[in-house]
Amino acid sequence: xxxxxxxxxxxxxxxxxxxxxxxxxxxxxxxxxxxxxxxxxxxxxxxxxxxxxxxxxxxxxxxxxxxxxxxxxxxxxxxxxxxxxxxxxxxxxxxxxxxxxxxxxxxxxxxxxxxxxxxxxxxxxxxxxxxxxxxxxxxxxxxxxxxxxxxxxx
Amino acid sequence: xxxxxxxxxxxxxxxxxxxxxxxxxxxxxxxxxxxxxxxxxxxxxxxxxxxxxxxxxxxxxxxxxxxxxxxxxxxxxxxxxxxxxxxxxxxxxxxxxxxxxxxxxxxxxxxxxxxxxxxxxxxxxxxxxxxxxxxxxxxxxxxxxxxxxxxxxxxxxxxxxxxxxxxxxxxxxxxxxxxxxxxxxxxxxxxxxxxxxxxxxxxxxxxxxxxxxxxxxxxxxxxxxxxxxxxxxxxxxxxxxxxxxxxxxxxxxxxxxxxxxxxxxxxxxxxxxxxxxxxxxxxxxxxxxxxxxxxxxxxxxxxxxxxxxxxxxxxxxxxxxxxxxxxxxxxxxxxxxxxxxxxxxxxxxxxxxxxxxxxxxxxxxxxxxxxxxxxxxxxxxxxxxxxxx
Numbered sequence: 283x284x285x286x287x288x289x290x291x292x293x294x295x296x297x298x299x300x301x302x303x304x305x306x307x308x309x310x311x312x313x314x315x316x317x318x319x320x321x322x323x324x325x326x327x328x329x330x331x332x333x334x335x336x337x338x339x340x341x342x343x344x345x346x347x348x349x350x351x352x353x354x355x356x357x358x359x360x361x362x363x364x365x366x367x368x369x370x371x372x373x374x375x376x377x378x379x380x381x382x383x384x385x386x387x388x389x390x391x392x393x394x395x396x397x398x399x400x401x402x403x404x405x406x407x408x409x410x411x412x413x414x415x416x417x418x419x420x421x422x423x424x425x426x427x428x429x430x431x432x433x434x435x436x
Numbered sequence: 437x438x439x440x441x442x443x444x445x446x447x448x449x450x451x452x453x454x455x456x457x458x459x460x461x462x463x464x465x466x467x468x469x470x471x472x473x474x475x476x477x478x479x480x481x482x483x484x485x486x487x488x489x490x491x492x493x494x495x496x497x498x499x500x501x502x503x504x505x506x507x508x509x510x511x512x513x514x515x516x517x518x519x520x521x522x523x524x525x526x527x528x529x530x531x532x533x534x535x536x537x538x539x540x541x542x543x544x545x546x547x548x549x550x551x552x553x554x555x556x557x558x559x560x561x562x563x564x565x566x567x568x569x570x571x572x573x574x575x576x577x578x579x580x581x582x583x584x585x586x587x588x589x590x591x592x593x594x595x596x597x598x599x600x601x602x603x604x605x606x607x608x609x610x611x612x613x614x615x616x617x618x619x620x621x622x623x624x625x626x627x628x629x630x631x632x633x634x635x636x637x638x639x640x641x642x643x644x645x646x647x648x649x650x651x652x653x654x655x656x657x658x659x660x661x662x663x664x665x666x667x668x669x670x671x672x673x674x675x676x677x678x679x680x681x682x683x684x685x686x687x688x689x690x691x692x693x694x695x696x697x698x699x700x701x702x703x704x705x706x707x708x709x710x711x712x713x714x715x716x717x718x719x720x721x722x723x724x725x726x727x728x729x730x731x732x733x734x735x736x737x738x739x740x741x742x743x744x745x746x747x748x749x750x751x752x753x754x755x756x757x758x759x760x761x762x763x764x765x766x767x768x769x770x771x772x773x774x775x776x777x778x779x780x781x782x783x784x785x786x787x788x789x790x791x792x793x794x795x796x797x798x799x800x801x802x803x804x805x806x807x808x809x810x811x812x813x814x815x816x817x818x819x820x821x822x823x824x825x
Contacts, residue, residue: 300798313779330676334677337673337758
């Protein structure tokens with residue numbers, strides 16, 4: 283193998299061929315269009331963000347993203363769900379047993395989860411109000427500081 | 437020139453940590469360049485307990501003189517307390533910082549040996565930054581020390597006692613340009629004699645795209661991740677996102693992982709998850725070659741070797757946009773895409789799955805980039821230049 287003494291520049295953004303920045307712009311446009319159509323208003327998406335949201339904690343848009351996720355998952359899902367059983371031998375029996383247990387649990391816990399959903403809704407509303415209020419206060423303080431700086435510069 | 441390389445660990449066969457692999461490869465490159473090389477390390481194998489598992493003394497490996505020294509006694513309780521504080525972003529006093537660094541991996545025997553041998557040694561290459569061993573070596577021989585910091589943007593890298601010592605080092609051998617930028621933001625006004633981006637050479641290889649499916653019977657399209665599975669590497673995000681992707685799109689896309697560590701797989705993903713554990717290099721390369729994408733959601737890397745390997749296997753990457761170095765690798769090579777949240781992940785993965793020509797071009801661009809920038813010859817040339825200054 284020949285020894286290379288010259289190496290290419292460290293960054294070659296937009297090299298020959300496909301420019302990944304162009305592809306990324308297309309992806310962001312597609313996501314924005316789908317978002318506008320409500321295609322990501324899905325509790326599954328919000329749940330999928332549970333670990334990722336920590337990675338975005340320093341972002342400017344953190345609260346916006348966090349609240350968007352919270353809005354999707356704030357109601358506890360108390361609907362029926364598909365009951366599965368992997369042990370094929372006793373599957374029909376075990377499935378029937380699980381269904382009965384679920385019906386009993388649902389009967390006893392429905393009132394509890396309904397109250398929890400009300401509490402979650404109130405908490406979300408409180409966080410949204412606080413976020414808006416703090417945002418408005420910060421904006422007003424910024425404007426005041428800028429005005430004071432302009433005045434002192436004169 | 438006589439060069440001493442210092443790494444907190446060196447396994448007897450192969451290697452496990454990224455920094456360890458990097459330093460060992462640099463040592464071999466320096467020897468290949470005709471320098472006289474000694475490799476100084478500890479008797480420890482495990483980076484949690486730092487137990488002295490191997491005998492101390494001299495041995496030869498691949499023609500390089502290796503000296504092992506005992507790890508100093510440590511107060512693990514004290515270390516854990518300060519590590520939690522640092523991770524939480526708490527500000528430690530200088531005394532607390534000293535206590536923290538003194539209870540990481542240190543070897544006063546190694547430092548004493550180095551001091552005694554100093555007159556005959558021209559350069560010391562040591563790393564990574566967050567161990568007392570590296571810090572003490574740099575304090576002992578700052579004018580001869582070239583630091584291989586492997587800086588990550590994290591609380592440990594903001595401890596003043598470390599930075600005060602590293603600022604006096606002869607030079608820095610970085611892995612990437614973003615790491616160099618990070619070093620300057622951590623140490624404003626830094627002006628070492630040597631400042632190079634060297635990184636690690638990767639031997640070119642070819643891998644058959646169909647070999648993995650033929651051997652394992654996994655015919656479904658899949659994405660792959662290789663390396664340690666832990667929160668810090670972002671593997672829970674990958675699991676969450678792929679599970680959601682399968683539910684929302686109805687596509688039977690599988691997840692293949694190689695490497696070690698626990699990973700929590702939800703029942704809905706269990707049938708589509710393939711944990712290969714540690715595999716041979718060839719098996720890993722074939723698994724990479726057959727994948728629709730190599731997904732790396734880690735935020736903190738100083739250089740991703742597995743990403744370079746995936747590109748050599750002509751597989752495009754999909755990384756987290758907040759992983760500064762990984763995104764830089766994708767931007768520099770035009771070999772991969774990035775995502776910030778689930779919707780972007782879904783859209784990017786759909787593009788990589790459905791647009792075969794795009795997938796192939798990104799993979800090819802990644803491969804070309806690795807061959808140009810990270811060939812053993814290119815890396816050795818950069819190392820040679822840095823050692824001569």
